[in-house]
Amino acid sequence: xxxxxxxxxxxxxxxxxxxxxxxxxxxxxxxxxxxxxxxxxxxxxxxxxxxxxxxxxxxxxxxxxxxxxxxxxxxxxxxxxxxxxxxxxxxxxxxxxxxxxxxxxxxxxxxxxxxxxxxxxxxxxxxxxxxxxxxxxxxxxxxxxxxxxxxxxxxxxxxx
Numbered sequence: 580x581x582x583x584x585x586x587x588x589x590x591x592x593x594x595x596x597x598x599x600x601x602x603x604x605x606x607x608x609x610x611x612x613x614x615x616x617x618x619x620x621x622x623x624x625x626x627x628x629x630x631x632x633x634x635x636x637x638x639x640x641x642x643x644x645x646x647x648x649x650x651x652x653x654x655x656x657x658x659x660x661x662x663x664x665x666x667x668x669x670x671x672x673x674x675x676x677x678x679x680x681x682x683x684x685x686x687x688x689x690x691x692x693x694x695x696x697x698x699x700x701x702x703x704x705x706x707x708x709x710x711x712x713x714x715x716x717x718x719x720x721x722x723x724x725x726x727x728x729x730x731x732x733x734x735x736x737x738x739x
Contacts, residue, residue, distance in 0.1 A: 580717075580718070580719055580722075581719075583719075584718065584719035585719070587694075587719045587720070587723065588719045588722060588723040588726075590686060591679070591682055591683055591686060591719075591723035591724070591727050592723060592726060592727055592730070594682045594683075594685065594686045594727070595679070595682050595727035595728075595730055595731050596730075598682060598685065598731070599731055599734055599735075602640055604685075605640060605681070605682070605685050606640065606657070608684075608685035608686075608688070609656045609657050609681060609684055609685050610656075610657070612685065612688035612689070613656050613684040613685050613687075613688050613689075613691060614656075614688075614689075615688075615689045615692060616654075616655050616656045616684050616691055616692055616696060617655060617656025617657055617658070617684070618656075619655060620654075620655020620656050620657075620658040621655075621656075621658070623653075623655060623658070623660065624642065624644060624655075624658045624660075627644045627646055627660065628644070631644075631646040631647070633645065633646045638659060638674045638678060639678060639731065639732070639735060640657070641657060641658065641659045641674075641677070641678055641681060642657055642658050642659070643658075643659050643660075643661065643674060644658070644659070644660045644661070645661050645662070645663040645670070646660070646662075646663045647662055647663055647664070648662055648663060648664035648665065649662065649664075650662045651673055651703060652673040652674070652676065652677045653677065653700075654677040654678070654680035654681055654684070654696075654724075655684075656681065656684050657681070659674060659677040659678065659681070660677075661673045661674055661677065671732075672725075672729075674728075674732075675725070675728035675729045675731075675732050676721075676724050676725045676728050676729075677724070677728065678727075678728035678731060678732070679723060679724030679725055679726065679727035679728030679729070679731070680695060680696070680699070680720075680724045680728075682724075682727050682728075682731075683695045683720065683723065683724060684696075694720065695720040695724075698718075698720060699720055699721060699724075702715075702718065702721065703715075
């Protein structure tokens with residue numbers, strides 16, 4: 580990871596820790612500062628709800644849609660979309676990872692699309708289409724999403 584990547588990783592992990600204590604701020608930031616991604620994803624959520632007749636569920640504060648198969652996941656502010664026909668452990672990992680991306684959206688706001696969302700989508704599809712064995716979490720935006728989402732989920736499980 581580059582120096583900038585280590586800095587961004589650190590910021591995402593600090594955001595996770597902060598939002599764990601102040602969930603209300605996560606909502607405010609995703610609905611204001613991170614509005615662009617949340618707004619776009621609201622239309623995707625509406626389409627998925629209608630076209631796939633998919634009922635949303637909750638994963639912590641996220642509104643989660645499970646549908647389709649043979650793909651991973653996508654985060655969009657307060658929404659996450661994950662493959663439906665996958666093993667439970669893969670589904671949980673994907674939801675945790677996408678939750679981590681929501682911390683990036685709250686932290687980076689409109690810059691998240693350029694700094695994390697688009698690079699993440701491109702990286703996913705390049706690695707998948709080339710059947711690469713490269714470590715998916717080798718870049719800051721993926722590693723911080725995985726680590727932050729998993730840490731948040733584990734902290735919440737301890738509190739319950």
